Amino acid sequence: MIANTCEPEAVDRQQPYALDLRERTFKISHLQILDEQCNLDAEREPDLSTEDLIRLYRSMVLARAVDDRMLKLQRQGRIGTFPLCTGQEAASCGPALAMTPKDWFVGSFRELAGRLLRGEPIENGFLLFNGYEEGNVFQGGERTLPVSIIIAAQALHAVGIAYAMKIRGETDSAVVCFLGDGATSQGDFHEAMNFASVWQVPVVFVCANNHWAISLPREKQTHSQTLAQKAIAYDMPGIQVDGNDALATYQATKDALDRARAGGGPTFIEAVTYRLMMHTTSDDPSRYQLPEQLQAWQARDPLIRFKGYLEAKGIWNDEQEAGLEAEVRQQIDDAVKAFEARNDFKPDAPFDHVFGTKVPRIEEQRTEFLDHLREESTDAQ
Ligand SMILES: Cc1ncc(C[n+]2csc(CCOP(=O)(O)OP(=O)(O)O)c2C)c(N)n1
Numbered sequence: 129m130i131a132n133t134c135e136p137e138a139v140d141r142q143q144p145y146a147l148d149l150r151e152r153t154f155k156i157s158h159l160q161i162l163d164e165q166c167n168l169d170a171e172r173e174p175d176l177s178t179e180d181l182i183r184l185y186r187s188m189v190l191a192r193a194v195d196d197r198m199l200k201l202q203r204q205g206r207i208g209t210f211p212l213c214t215g216q217e218a219a220s221c222g223p224a225l226a227m228t229p230k231d232w233f234v235g236s237f238r239e240l241a242g243r244l245l246r247g248e249p250i251e252n253g254f255l256l257f258n259g260y261e262e263g264n265v266f267q268g269g270e271r272t273l274p275v276s277i278i279i280a281a282q283a284l285h286a287v288g289i290a291y292a293m294k295i296r297g298e299t300d301s302a303v304v305c306f307l308g309d310g311a312t313s314q315g316d317f318h319e320a321m322n323f324a325s326v327w328q329v330p331v332v333f334v335c336a337n338n339h340w341a342i343s344l345p346r347e348k349q350t351h352s353q354t355l356a357q358k359a360i361a362y363d364m365p366g367i368q369v370d371g372n373d374a375l376a377t378y379q380a381t382k383d384a385l386d387r388a389r390a391g392g393g394p395t396f397i398e399a400v401t402y403r404l405m406m407h408t409t410s411d412d413p414s415r416y417q418l419p420e421q422l423q424a425w426q427a428r429d430p431l432i433r434f435k436g437y438l439e440a441k442g443i444w445n446d447e448q449e450a451g452l453e454a455e456v457r458q459q460i461d462d463a464v465k466a467f468e469a470r471n472d473f474k475p476d477a478p479f480d481h482v483f484g485t486k487v488p489r490i491e492e493q494r495t496e497f498l499d500h501l502r503e504e505s506t507d508a509q
């Protein structure tokens with residue numbers, strides 16, 4: 129039950145005037161369908177086909193394996209620095225499964241699992257984190273926006289797209305905007321939430337509260353007890369889900385998308401999860417993270433519990449697991465091979481995209497940059 133305090137009756141004229149009258153008159157609901165011991169809330173179990181359930185599991189397993197391989201490649205100097213998604217697979221895969229190809233996927237940089245489920249090729253991640261523009265492009269991905277590195281900027285893009293859809297009268301699609309806990313401290317986030325609500329646009333915010341913004345813990349990010357309650361000030365539903373429970377992230381997003389498409393306006397979902405690895409390969413979490421906290425969250429691993437659920441349903445077994453592992457390994461090997469066979473890297477590509485046409489000042493900078501690279505490589509020889 130969500131009781132918003134923004135109703136006119138929130139103002140109680142009978143109360144004596146006092147600055148410290150801050151009664152908490154709202155409650156935040158929390159959705160969990162499959163807990164960490166694989167106990168299922170059968171009443172809330174989503175009506176998903178075996179095919180969809182396996183697709184969901186497959187994407188989570190694939191993302192975990194891609195993360196692992198990319199980390200090895202990065203340590204060998206074969207790709208650049210990148211953000212890891214291990215532990216957070218359910219927070220993007222459940223929502224991605226709830227979306228149709230007509231919905232817009234507006235992400236940050238930690239939704240590899242959801243992107244793979246949506247059909248993005250594995251190679252894209254290798255390309256993107258090695259400076260190739262093409263890492264953001266894929267066949268059928270016209271409604272998947274590029275990875276946003278600028279924290280919370282994508283929330284404005286999401287609301288802008290949703291506003292355009294409302295003006296065009298598109299009622300068969302909506303926007304899902306992914307962001308992190310740290311993003312809720314950015315001005316862009318609040319502007320996006322405000323306009324989403326004022327314009328009542330079809331957008332669903334999925335905020336992965338992974339407890340960290342690099343090394344800053346969630347407790348130092350905001351004084352609010354939950355991130356979900358931030359929605360109350362904008363008069364939109366704000367709920368919390370177990371972000372490691374793929375059934376819950378799927379169901380909450382599906383409900384919010386149905387509501388958005390029916391003209392019900394925006395929703396904010398806080399998916400409570402945990403970043404099990406480093407922020408990016410440039411980070412060392414052992415400098416700031418308590419080992420006990422990490423261990424507690426390892427036990428809540430989204431993959432382990434989902435596999436247990438599939439097994440209990442009788443639609444998954446050890447043989448299928450071994451087959452999936454081999455298939456995933458092969459897929460990743462092929463993607464690495466294809467990526468490493470490329471020799472078309474264009475270091476000055478960013479200069480192509482500053483303006484639509486060539487501008488003399490930018491071209492001067494391009495020449496200067498390429499000269500500098502040449503000098504550096506001559507020095508190195
Ligand atoms: C506007 C902006 N400020 C700072 C940064 C540097 N930065 C990169 S990731 C990050 C933390 C983001 O935390 P959160 O939103 O919780 O996402 P997470 O990394 O945990 O997925 C910061 C501060 C940035 N990319 N953009």
Ligand SMILES: [Mg+2]
Nearest residue numbers: 308309340341
């Ligand atoms: Mg975070």
